[in-house]
Amino acid sequence: MARRNLTPSEIGNVVRTTRKAAGLRQDELAGAAGVGLRFVVDLEAGKPTAQIGKTLQVLAALGCSIEITQPAETKGARPNGARKA
Numbered sequence: 001m002a003r004r005n006l007t008p009s010e011i012g013n014v015v016r017t018t019r020k021a022a023g024l025r026q027d028e029l030a031g032a033a034g035v036g037l038r039f040v041v042d043l044e045a046g047k048p049t050a051q052i053g054k055t056l057q058v059l060a061a062l063g064c065s066i067e068i069t070q071p072a073e074t075k076g077a078r079p080n081g082a083r084k085a
Contacts, residue, residue, distance in 0.1 A: 009046030013056070016044040018062045033061035 006014075019029050019040075026044070030037045035054045043050050043058060059066065 007046070008048040008050065012044045012046040014064065015040075015058060015062065019044075022062065026030060029058065029061060033058045 007075055013077075018076075019026070024032070026040045027037050028064070030040045033054075034057055039050070040058065043055060
C-alpha cells in the first residue's frame with residue numbers, strides 16, 4: 001500500500017463517515033470516547049490543532065486505527081539527545 005499523509009480535513013471526514021455509518025450522533029460518540037461534544041464537532045470540521053490524544057480516543061471508539069511508519073533511514077536510530085541505556 002502506498003504511503004500518504006492525511007490532512008486534518010481528511011481525518012475529520014473519516015470520523016464523520018464512520019460515525020454516521022455506525023448510527024451515532026456526535027454527542028453519543030463524544031460520550032463513548034470520553035471527550036466533549038465540541039471536540040467531536042471540531043475534529044469532524046478538520047480543526048488542525050485538535051489534540052492528538054483525544055483524536056486517538058475518538059478513532060479508537062469508532063474502531064479505527066492508524067499506522068505510523070518511520071522513514072527507512074531513521075529506523076533503529078535514537079531520538080536526538082537520547083542516551084544509550
